[in-house]
Amino acid sequence: MLTVHEASESVDGRHIGDNPVIDSVSSDSRTIESGALFVALRGERFDGHKYVEEAVNKGAVGAMVDTESNLPTPQIIVDDTEYALGQLAAGWRRRFDIPLVAITGSNGKTTVKEMIGNILRANDNALISKGNFNNLVGLPLSLLKLRESHRYAAVEIGMNQIGEIERLADIAQPSVAVITNAGAAHLEFLVNIDQVATEKGKIISSLRDSGVAVLNADSSHYSAWRRTAGSHRVISFGFSSDADVSGTCTTLTFGSQISMKTPLGEFQVDLQLAGEHNVINALAAAAASVALGLTPSSIKTGLENMSAVAGRLQPRKHLKGGCLIDDTYNANPNSVAAALAFISKLNGDRRLVIGDMFELGASGEELHRDVGRLARECGIGRLYALGTLSAAAAEEFGRGATHYSDREMLISDLGSQLDETTTVLIKGSRGMKMDEIADSISMPANHYAKEVAEC
Template sequence: MMSLREAAMALGTVASANAASRFQQVSTDSRTLLPGSLFVALKGPNHDGHDHLAVVAAAGAAGAIVDHRCSVDLPQLVVADTRRALGVVAAYWRQRLPLQLVGVTGSNGKTTVKEMIAAILRQLGSTLATEGNLNNDIGVPLTLLKARPFHQYAVIEMGMSAAGELTWLSSITRPDVAVITNAGPAHLQQFRDVNEIARAKGEILSSLSSKGTAVINGDDPAADFWRSLAEPRKIIDFALDNPAAAIRGYWSATRSGGLLKVEGVAGEWQTELSLLGRANGINALAAVAVAHLLGATPEQCQQGLASLQPVSGRLQLINLSAGGQLINDCYNANPASLGNAIEVLAQMPGRKTLVLGDMGELGEQSEDFHREAGAVAAAAGIDRLITIGSQSRLAADAFASLRAGGAHHYADIDQCCAELPGFDSNDYLLVKGSRSAGLERLVEFLIERANGDLPEVLH
């Protein structure tokens, strides 16, 4: 991969010993480190990687990046900030890679869009993609450092929770294609409003190469602002509602996914998706836009999209063999993604029940957003709203004021599990909440109670 001397040069430091030694991987976890790896000693609120240097030395590490010299028989590169140094080494490695790199950000849909793009690009050649949602200033460098000369493409998901974070991640990755899926009300504890979030999302364009392309959601209110940031570089937009977009689509929902018709510069064709929700229609258009730019044919786009299955916890439809359908969407929640989920549930036949946990990081507007959630669910024709947590009680109150007797509130998951009634064959139940709500535990309980064994995942 590279020598300790090269890494030291990138960091502006020197290796304490064996500068010519080469490392083949980079690790921040002493438990999984392989021989010949460079260890980066990160510090967190409950851990300090420097405490494990003896372990990594015994495991055969080639060296370590540290913030102070430690009395361990291991070559060490001393820097002021090991977390920052991880990004610097990744940026140095990126400069040596001939691959086409796609960066993806947005308030909602970025993980799904990343998976869609990667699925299509794998039809073209060797493709590296972010695993899961390892999209912060640790996950992005570690993903990039897994790239090898044989990779033709890399699809890197980039998240942020504060202004300036995407500027740093973009400087590390230097994307050839930068995708912005949308800007919505998330992380409002750090931002005053959605306009500030849109500006922060636009930071991904700060290190877009001069010959690069910005791929922008033409339906988003911030689209013109992002275009202004991208100019004079090439821009391609995608949309379900904007007829002037370069790549346009039409979405028809089905009980198990949807039919997407594509028009515009990527040709005219259609494909079926095993993914619920109109939001996945716009996600697919983003992926098609990127794939078209990189030379994919409509057939390759169709093949890639057809291979996708829902990410666990994201609108995942599960058949409860004892009766009813469960839609597991508990991976995370904000007002925009909740609106998408309610739209999906409202289109289902039978009795529709929404289980809502608290939505986190909404700042001073949290109470208003939760009240609005209850009102939106009632207006959409949801039959029952079950809420768990202190903030979601406000949603239950708003729902009950519009649909008397349809709301039930539980203080916590344990109470809900103990008192929640069973479901019959015409029930659709969608579970939604922020990660902090821990609703995956409720999903597991519902599956076990209904089936007594592993569920049958419909898609």
Template sequence: MRFTLGEIARITKGQLVGQDTLVSSLSIDTRTLHQGDLFIALVGERFDPHELIAAGHAKLAGALLVEHALDVPNPQIVVRRTPAALQDLAKAWRAKFKVPVVGITGSNGKTSVKELTREILSTQGDVLATQGNLNNHIGVPLTLLGLNESHRHAVIEMGANHAGEIENLTRIASPDIGVISNIGPAHLEGFGSLEGVARAKAELYRYMNPRGIAVVNADEPYLPLWREDIGTRRQVSFGIRQDADVTGEKTDSRKVRIRTPTGEIHTTLQVPGQHGLYNALAAAAVCTGLEIGLEDIRTGIESAKPVPGRLVRLEGIHGACVLDDTYNANPASLSVALDVQAQEPGAHWLVLGDMGELGGESIALHKKAGIMARKSGIARLLAVGKLAAHAVETFGQDGEHFLEHREIIEVLRNELDDQVCVLVKGSRAMHLEKVIEGIRARAPADLGGSHKEHAA
């Protein structure tokens, strides 16, 4: 990023108070503020950084972007809302570059598709990509403001929990190529229904570059719903069951054959199962649209590292297999995780926490989760959280409900062995990473605190 304060004031429709100067870096956290940064005071529900600025915690800042003028010596740009101003800045900065931008959304798999795409494109040069879970109205602008002349491509992950959010992020990022990984029952509380999810995700196609490329899942039932959003844009399709430009099949648990219009490759996936194959096909389709060669696609897929907390296979105590899928949870991603676990030898156990943001369907979907687990061959279910108790109810015999993480850890530490593969899965707010830390090989003596109920 490189703007004068006058430019920032014009872009954000703000008022400059103080001397104009040039800023080339920014911060939204006083704890990581560096000399000369533009400090953006992002007001949250429970936190107002204006108070920290007034208390002298932003002295290093070269300038401030604030919602009301403060009695401090730093130059200031006063705007109506700092989050909107951040988004305006990112949109203006992105517009300065001709770098191809890839936009990725979907109910499940978008982070894995992002990482696979980033790895493939890195064979061509520097890639700007979303870090961690910075995929919302703050994270996307912060990522885009990191664009510079060295980048050959940008890969932007877009998350949402309500309609209109993908539209906003797409208008900011202006992707040249967009892909929806899949549609599933995630964030139903905000979207209302599966069709609501599908329509909201399709905002990516509707508002991306009108001369761009829409990468579509040919197996997705909602594809006909998206035709109007896609319009006349060029399409590249991927899939397993339907005819598609990019398709593939498993030749072993992790080995796959991928076919594209220019030929085929044999490669190895980091995450086994059909979901891992779909993620690889989506990334390959994006890169096919960008005219990346087959060998580079193969190299990128094989170089991709597992994403922490997303179906990562770990060594547990007493030689047990542990599948860490604690990053988040919804019914569709649970089904995927159970499919991956089914390919592991031995007895299959499931540690399940609440799946959040499912709205009025929460209880029914947790009951279905218990049935799904039983049908998938789960021998033992250990659940924590009020909603997960409903899964125990339908799972039946060998299902147990616990009030605290510590109780589950104690059971697992006493009873796991090298004949068991345990899947640990729940929404982020359930903090099931505590269970992972408690049952990993050479687990720490401190097993973590107790579970606290939360708002999904």
């Protein structure tokens, strides 16, 4: 990969000790592999410098630290290890003259990244960032996995502070920048949705000269993003007939048949993912693929091979034999609305388990009330609310809603009130651990796998 001294030079660090070759980079002493450089990060509740010795004992060949250690191991001394990790990744990225797609947005970025990954892998070897490795630690660690065998890369860019997207885009140096949308997320530290959209638009600022901006033509922020793109080529996507990549669809219970129109021609995609929002996600992935010059057959194959991502409108069976819609990966008002729009089209007794949505700032209570109101309008028969903010959703929903402060009591009540005709949607922010509720009322995978299509 590179030597400790080369790594030190790329981050303007001070190198002490020997100069071994680094095979990989890690910030986790629990999973570090032999031959790795250990990056000792600091946070409010942790200090990676306490684990340098453990990392070395497990085979780390050096450590990046902000304070010199007494251990006889090669070290790179820097002022800020998190910032230096980003610089190391940026320098490593510059070594690879390959197309890289970076995706951001309030909703859909992980699914779009996985869709693009499927399309790229149908074409050639590609690096796809794992899970939601989309912050100032996860993105650099993903980029540092680039190798000569890779012909493409796709990464996700998230945000939980102003300026983070711009910094991450500077590190990733994208060839194609995708903005899925901008909605009511991150309002804890941003003034309004317009500011969210402005921050999302900063991904465009780091595009290479020949880079392409892939933008949602259905968004009210499309014109502003297009102005930000300046002289860069823009490929738009959406249901709008004016979009460069557009589509009409026939919605199935857990999928859609999409008639897709692109600059490369028209073709049909049988998408095995639930919800109209996933049709938009597929159009975004197709638009990014057009920007990369990929073929319609690669786009079609990649999208049709997509299966439900765990925790994202994932169909399961609950213990009474009815349908469980596991949408527990995360939540904000837009994604809750999309999930409710989907479940409203299903037959039978429909129920919602909602946990708190985080990072909504002063608008939190009002936005949770909106969820309760929308759930009632979408034909939800019963609502189970967990958490402080979700009490407002239960109150707004009215009769048929119950608010819980105790997770186990919610699980007990929910389990006793389900039958084979009941469909239950579970949704909430990641920190609410709503997946634990889904797992508690779900049949084991080998029991429901053959029957799940009947939901």
